[in-house]
Amino acid sequence: MQIKSMYKQKKKYTISIFVIAILIALILFTFRGKTNKISYELAPITLGDIQSVVQATGTVQPVETVDVGTQISGRIEELYFDYNSKVEKGQLIALMDSDTYEANKLEAQASVASCISDIETANTTLEKARLDYNRALELVKDDLIAKSEVDSYRATYKKAIASVAQSKARLRQARASLKRAEINLNYTRIYSPVSGVVTMKNVEKGQTVAASYQTPSIAKIAKDLTDMQVEANIDEADIGNIKEGQKAIFDVDSYPDLKFEGIVSQLRLSPVNNNNVVTYTVVIKVKNKDKKLLPGMTANINIILQEKKNVKCVPNAAFRFRPQETEIKSKGFIGFMGRKHFKNMTDSSQQNGDGAVVHLLVKGKPIPYGVKIGITDGINTELISDLEVGSPIIVGINLPPDQK
Numbered sequence: 001m002q003i004k005s006m007y008k009q010k011k012k013y014t015i016s017i018f019v020i021a022i023l024i025a026l027i028l029f030t031f032r033g034k035t036n037k038i039s040y041e042l043a044p045i046t047l048g049d050i051q052s053v054v055q056a057t058g059t060v061q062p063v064e065t066v067d068v069g070t071q072i073s074g075r076i077e078e079l080y081f082d083y084n085s086k087v088e089k090g091q092l093i094a095l096m097d098s099d100t101y102e103a104n105k106l107e108a109q110a111s112v113a114s115c116i117s118d119i120e121t122a123n124t125t126l127e128k129a130r131l132d133y134n135r136a137l138e139l140v141k142d143d144l145i146a147k148s149e150v151d152s153y154r155a156t157y158k159k160a161i162a163s164v165a166q167s168k169a170r171l172r173q174a175r176a177s178l179k180r181a182e183i184n185l186n187y188t189r190i191y192s193p194v195s196g197v198v199t200m201k202n203v204e205k206g207q208t209v210a211a212s213y214q215t216p217s218i219a220k221i222a223k224d225l226t227d228m229q230v231e232a233n234i235d236e237a238d239i240g241n242i243k244e245g246q247k248a249i250f251d252v253d254s255y256p257d258l259k260f261e262g263i264v265s266q267l268r269l270s271p272v273n274n275n276n277v278v279t280y281t282v283v284i285k286v287k288n289k290d291k292k293l294l295p296g297m298t299a300n301i302n303i304i305l306q307e308k309k310n311v312k313c314v315p316n317a318a319f320r321f322r323p324q325e326t327e328i329k330s331k332g333f334i335g336f337m338g339r340k341h342f343k344n345m346t347d348s349s350q351q352n353g354d355g356a357v358v359h360l361l362v363k364g365k366p367i368p369y370g371v372k373i374g375i376t377d378g379i380n381t382e383l384i385s386d387l388e389v390g391s392p393i394i395v396g397i398n399l400p401p402d403q404k
Contacts, residue, residue, distance in 0.1 A: 040361055041396035045389050048313045050382050052375035053302040054241060058232035058284070060252065060297040062222035066194050069215035070096065072187045075208045076218075083201050087192040087221060094190040094203075094218055101185040108178035115171035122167045126160035133157040196223040199295055225291055230262060230284040230299045233272070239280045241305050242267055248284045250301040255292060262286035264303065306375045312383040316376065317395040318358045323366045358387075359394040366394050 078095040087093055136153040139145045200220035203209060209216040230250060234242055246264045266283035284301070286293065356373050359366040374382030387393075 039398040040366065040394045041398065042361060042392040043315050043318065043395045045383060045387055045391045045393060046313050047310055047389055048380065049307070049309045050311060050313060050375055050377050050380060051302070051304050051308075052306040053304055053377060054234065054238045056232045056234050056238075056282075056301045056303065058230040058250075058282075058299045058301055060228055060230055060293050060295060060299055062199070062225060062295055063227045063229050063285070064194075064223040065199070065295075066196070066221045066223065067217050068093070068190065068193065068219045068221060069211075069217045070094075070187065070190060070209055071211055071215060072096065072101070072184055073208075073210045073212065074098075074100070074188065076203050076205055079203070079205050081198050081201070081219060083198060085198045087196065087198060089192060089195045091192045092189060093192050096188040096190070098185060098188040101181065101188055105178065105181040105185050108174065108181040111174040112171065112178050115167060115174045119164065119167040119171060122160065122164040126157075126164050129153070129157040129160035190218065192221060194221055194223050196221045197225055222295065225295075226288050228286050228288045228293050228295075229265070230286060230301065232282045232284060232299070232301050232303070233279040234282050234303075236271070236278040236280065239267070239282075242282055242303060246303055246305065248301055248303045250284075250299040252293065252297045252299055254294075254297065258292070260286055260293065260299075308375060308382060311374070312385070312387070312389060313380040314358065314383045314393055315395050316379060316381055318393045319356050319373075319381070321359055321366075321394050321396060323359065323397075356381075358383075361392060361394055 075097040076094060077097050079093070080091075080095075081087060081093045133150075133153040133156070136145060136150045140147060140150045198219050199222045201218075202220075203216075203218045209218070230248075232248075242264060244264050244267065248262045248264060249259050250262070251259055262284040263286075264282060265285040268281040268283070270281070272279050272281065282303070284303075357368050357370055360369050361367075369385075369387070371383055371385040371387065374384055376382070
């Protein structure tokens, strides 16, 4: 009896282990089935504003900058400006050493005076030669002098006329030299050609500048810092979309939370080739009434090509989604697709140049749906379709671990 009881107990123990093993297997199978199930990331169709833009970088510059230079060589004796100095048109801003140029002027004046004296002497000689020649003409009539003497007096007279002309020419030359000396002397006093703000100071007091080959720059003056411009570098692939009058929005690193608005005012036709990358310069005019924009700031620019408000929007990721190959070949996916959806996809996405395909999640399966699209901002795209706002669109897929 004892052996029989032990046998029954052992049989119950074996059955219990078997049942537990079956339960564990069922749990593992259920868990594996859940973890291997494909899930999809969804995003709803929303209403919003979309801007189609061209992005670029550029540099903030004054609209008009004048480079003030000196036309003569010499030592800077005085400077009457500094960085950020406000100057008026005609204001004296620098003084150069004038001793040499004053001496040149005095020398030129003396040369003029000498030429005037030479003319007076030449005129006196001319008058005497004229009288001698006329007297000789009277004497030769009575045969009192030989004709050869008359010829000699005539030659002397003509020589005196030429001498007067030569003296007058030297006087004109001396006066030109005097004028040049006066101009150079005036160049020692440098005046501001415009009213504005000094943005660059290139010399210091006591420095010697040389103007032998080019005009040395002593300062740069921005005419008006309330009107600025951004010179943007636009890639050749985008330049065809840029037109004068388009609105541009940009920010600068100094004020990351502020947006500045401008208008495209010029498209320069001269290309810039940098390491085989061709860009074009586009000028954007912007108001700077509060003077927050400073010359040289880097601008991050969005030039608005098109803008639409309160339109259906879908993330661009929806157009990049493609179902898995196993799902496309499955009988349930192909069978459920139906003629309506297939026709919609074919007509819109293949025949229309502005068409695309999104996928709806219907009964756990991705269904392709052909739609027309409008402008894009790089993140969202305008959706032209009968799909309602709020409809979930597949934008991604989560694969089970064994399929990654």
